[in-house]
Amino acid sequence: MRPSLLLLLVFLFVACPALVRAQVKALRFGRVIDGRGKVIPNAVVLVNADRIVAVGPEKDVVIPAAAETIDLRAYTAIPGLIDAHTHMTFYWDHTPGSTPWQQLGTLGPAVTVFLAQENARKALETGVTTVRDLGSSDGMDLAMRALINRGAMHGPRMFVAGNGLHISGPPDKAGAAPDPGRCDGVAEVQRAARQQLAAGADWVKMYGSTGSDQDVTGFQTFGYEEMKAAADVAHRAGKRIAIHSYGPDGARDAVRAGANTVEHAIGLDDATLAAMARQGTIYVPTVEHNRYYIAHRAEYGYDSAVVAGLNQYVAKNFETVQRAVKAHVKMAMGSDAVFTGFGENTRELAWFVKAGLSPAQALRTATTTGAEMLGMESSLGALAPGYYADIVAVEGDPLRDIQVVIEHVKWVMKGGQVEVDRTGTSPATPRR
Template structure:
């Protein structure tokens, strides 16, 4: 077992938390005010924060001393694929048994927790693996972040979220594929029935699919509106994979919560997103892995071509949308690159116009709002889950500190601590 990873795991099958904990550190980032708070004393009872000034601390509370470290809220990645690994080539994937991918997901969930992501949104899972992982993590059986699962991604026949890699004699239709508003409403209900907490749909073509182009709209606005309305009625948020200009705008007008990728968004799309409070989740780091390593792992030239075509355009549009005041969340598309590389996106977000604080807010305050979970996540504040990360330096001055997380706390329990030696002592 890696150093300190499972320090907080209690008896298998029990997600219980210590009754009370006091956490101290040298500094704490208040993501709301943007200020650094000196010497926080965070009181945690039953996994939630009671105070940040030491008030209300039980006399018998366990103490966690993070001397010399800076605390931030636990990070939230809004676009992950836990059951994917880009280092497994397309042909090799056909050689794996179905259950293999659940185990891949367990390893990737652990990796994301270790680097500081205490909550992830998993946008699409072939066999409901994201629900299985969530259940096992919540039950305390395996380590991992809080998971917001989407189950099957919805999409059009032959589109980005369909299975287009097999010949007609072996043709398979992806579980979330449907055509027409009423059929898609039924798919929303089915996804929720089996555990979805967010509905993901594919409004345009994509980089890593076959026989689709990134700019190509694949769902009509009335189909996207049916998905958004049905999800909202059931109390769910929505996410639309949308690289192409017209698909992005159709998804925004339809009332989708977050637009994923948004690579080719134009000025009208930026205006619409700002007016309607739509969040953009733009994965502006992972192209570096794809272009450097993709060919080695069997990514086809057609997919590499599409990645090149959108890479810089997406980054330029990220800058434009941010400057216009559009609400942005952190979404890495982990699974397109190795999951432990997700924190590298913070530096790219700063390179393309954000301040370190704005990049941190994208993965905390903004992400919690987009998840409709602001009462639980996104801040170190009373009432929220006691999910935190600690770094050695000042992330408001150098956002790359988030690439070197020292301690991860989930629900008031230390679940990773790189300061410990390999024995976990």
């Protein structure tokens, strides 16, 4: 341990013992996977307030006498997970006779934000402590981000995109409020992107093709010049852009235009994959998302034709992931969670391993690569001094079996606060 850190801890203990008791926690683990390539057996993670101050073997970390010690030696610690693609405000209350898509937008923003706390809680229970939320309406994602940041709502920290940019569709109904995401042509795209950023969005989201639950066509919508205009607006403001494209054409132009991430795309050609690898464009394939729709077809009311289309898309999506792995394209774990998909946020990791990544590489898609995607490499995605105390305890060895991360999360800390405890060993009160 660095002498300066030891002196700080001694000062806190001597001068402010009550503060130490309130804020310093010593977490003892059977081992720590630190996200930087190290596996530390019999480890201690020392946390002060919302940050990690020390990580190392038990024999090397000095634990202040007044610190709260939590015994998690039966478990392995991994960094808090990052879900690169969610829709937190897509909530369904299971009203009989309704389906999730039918109900969307009918509950009103205030009620929806309140009820969507359930989605946030379920995400935390999977070990997801940070999300990039890619599309909402009426400022609901901004509201959830603010409530979580001030501690009034429990959930993953959120990086949000506001209204996604999309081309014109059918005319609005008489008296309907203007759609802030609708735009056509370079000038309108620039206006819409600037408005989202001015409203407080962290990212620009752009729908570069058709494609959703019942429509897997993937026809390109915005052209290259429009995508470039949106990317330039984002980058000049110090922000980033995610471009949705179910098909290869929109994805190709998104990469050319400078998108930071490309969402969903299938059929990416070799030249596009090579460009992504060269430029560091991150691919968020969301294979599991459409499998989720298939598994939940009854609650959505999907017929056999819709299911057949989704199955075909999943197969093509997975084949593209396999090719992306071989091309050394960076990938981030994104669930595209909507409605009842929260609580299944990490199942994408199994697709990555099936496609050729090792469990360790798959884990990095949800930690270090996710942090890089957000520009938070020095604060998220690893267990190291100075990083947020986002820590997940799992039962088993996630470097041998990725299902350990998917199925055996036992304890979750976000920003120094215990949010989930299924161990029965922590003296801290889990926050629900």
